[in-house]
Amino acid sequence: MIPQEIIRRKRDGDELDAADIRSFVAALAAGRLSEGQIGAFAMAVWFKGMSRAEIVALTLAMADSGDRLQWADIDRPIADKHSTGGVGDNVSLMLAPIAAACGLAVPMISGRGLGHTGGTLDKLESIPGYRITPDADLFHKVVKEAGCAIIGQTGTLAPADGRLYAVRDVTATVDSIPLITASILSKKLAAGLETLVLDVKVGNGAFMADRGQAEILAQSLVEVANGAGVKTSALITDMNQPLADSAGNAVEMRNCLDFLVGRKRDTRLDIVVLAFAAEMLVKSGIAASPDEAEGMARQALSSGKAAEVFARMVSMLGGPADLIENPDRYLVRAPVEKPVLAARSGWLSACDARGVGLSVIDLGGGRRHPSDRIDHRVGFSELLPLGTRVTAGEPIALVHAADEAAAERAAAALAMHYRITDDKPETTPVIAGLV
Known part of the structure; x- marks a missing residue:
């Protein structure tokens, strides 16, 4: 199995057979592929997709790349x-x-x-x-x-x-x-x-x-x-x-x-x-x-x-x-806690949730690189839900940060991730469907 050949074929939109997928996954599990090859394969799949047969083959190959757990002695549904x-x-x-x-x-x-x-x-x-x-x-x-x-x-x-x-x-x-x-x-x-x-x-x-x-x-x-x-x-x-x-x-x-x-x-x-x-x-x-x-x-x-x-x-x-x-004895708090204040009165009507997640990463609560260490103390709490009526200067969240400068940046960013309007927004059901 030549990894770059499999990557090329997927890059060009070909359908990979199960044997090729198993070989690629076996090399992945054994550490015989570079991060560049893994990333290139992932990007090729991102652009070209996979057929249902390819997805099944990839799933089974990865499941079989290690042990399978057994629960025969447990009399509860797993x-x-x-x-x-x-x-x-x-x-x-x-x-x-x-x-x-x-x-x-x-x-x-x-x-x-x-x-x-x-x-x-x-x-x-x-x-x-x-x-x-x-x-x-x-x-x-x-x-x-x-x-x-x-x-x-x-x-x-x-x-x-x-x-x-x-x-x-x-x-x-x-x-x-x-x-x-x-x-x-x-x-x-x-x-x-x-x-x-x-x-x-x-x-x-x-x-x-x-x-x-x-x-x-x-x-x-x-x-x-x-x-x-x-x-x-x-x-x-x-x-x-x-x-x-x-x-x-x-x-x-x-x-x-x-x-x-x-x-x-x-x-x-x-x-x-x-x-x-x-x-x-x-x-x-x-x-x-x-x-x-x-x-x-x-x-x-x-x-x-x-x-x-x-x-x-x-x-x-x-x-x-x-x-x-x-x-409180075990969950360490961040040294700086800063409220995020509503810039105006009105209704919290929209939120950039992805932006909130990225702001947690900016605080140190997530990774930019696989080897990054996480600061478990940081993040946001007391986030008000959409549809809440707020008054200018009222807290809409609390920032937990490692220092004052980080808290200031995060508070400014979080305020930008929420939109406040004069009209009450329509409520969106949290459960949208069942498959």
């Missing part, structure tokens, strides 16, 4: 959820323990931030001691005993995707339907899932800004996953503003803890978390209807059982056992 990426999207952090509290086993393989979007692993790393790459035995033990475990890809789980994922992040090739499909599903197939629910984001803060493209991606993911034997559905959700009222790492972890203990309710985030919990429970056969499933999820929250599951998961994976009771 289920998971995955998001295509957004801003202020910390759904997974709450959803996994809720689903586990309702009777599912959730081995959640998550990723780092891609482009302007935040990463579940980066948020979890704001917890001191939390092991995002435990060995296989510990991962299995946590899923079996706690009910869920949220970890990153180990070197033996879809290793080809791990290397491709990092290069896509810094080569403007994230928003490719074939690459997104193969990346997400290779990890999920390798994780040994029975059921999968997908969150396909659409809007200016998503990789799919167009509703039609989001539906194409959702259809691709659902068809490939179901074809591989995993019961799969997808919800299309709005990403024209941050989903939570926080965007960053430690600030989103605080948001998660507030949600689990009942300090955050009746928000757009609440709607999405409960909808995905219901879809997972119905798909897995735990509940007979969405209404029954949502009731189970609400009970898991109100009883404190979901919070207990999360606390046990964190403790078993090396984090502090009292994180939920004492978040």
Whole structure:
């Protein structure tokens, strides 16, 4: 196999056969390809696309590039959820323990931030001691005993995707339907899932800004996953503003803890978390209807059982056992906190969610290069939702920054990402469709 020949053929729009794709992926997993070759392949796919047969071959090759997990000794349905990426999207952090509290086993393989979007692993790393790459035995033990475990890809789980994922992040090739499909599903197939629910984001803060493209991606993911034997559905959700009222790492972890203990309710985030919990429970056969499933999820929250599951998961994976009771002891705050003030009175009517995500990166809360270190302290909190009436000089968000200069820049940038008008905007449903 000559890598540059495969790259050339895809660049020219040829359809690659499964054998060539397997050979290229094997070389990728073994470290025999340069970053330049990986980036060139990704860019060729971005421009020329892939047929459904090519996507299936790429997905299966990446899933088979490492180990496949087995859960024969766990008598719960094995289920998971995955998001295509957004801003202020910390759904997974709450959803996994809720689903586990309702009777599912959730081995959640998550990723780092891609482009302007935040990463579940980066948020979890704001917890001191939390092991995002435990060995296989510990991962299995946590899923079996706690009910869920949220970890990153180990070197033996879809290793080809791990290397491709990092290069896509810094080569403007994230928003490719074939690459997104193969990346997400290779990890999920390798994780040994029975059921999968997908969150396909659409809007200016998503990789799919167009509703039609989001539906194409959702259809691709659902068809490939179901074809591989995993019961799969997808919800299309709005990403024209941050989903939570926080965007960053430690600030989103605080948001998660507030949600689990009942300090955050009746928000757009609440709607999405409960909808995905219901879809997972119905798909897995735990509940007979969405209404029954949502009731189970609400009970898991109100009883404190979901919070207990999360606390046990964190403790078993090396984090502090009292994180939920004492978040300020462990989640380090940025040294500078600065309010972002409304420039005029009116209604918050529009938001550049992608710009908000890029502003988090500018603060140091994301990566420009794969080797960049993240400042987990920085970001935004207390973001007001669209449709809020504000008065000139009223805070619309709070900046968390490493120094005064960074806080000033971020506050000015964030103010520019929101539009205030005299007229109240129409509300947009946060859940736009089901595939």
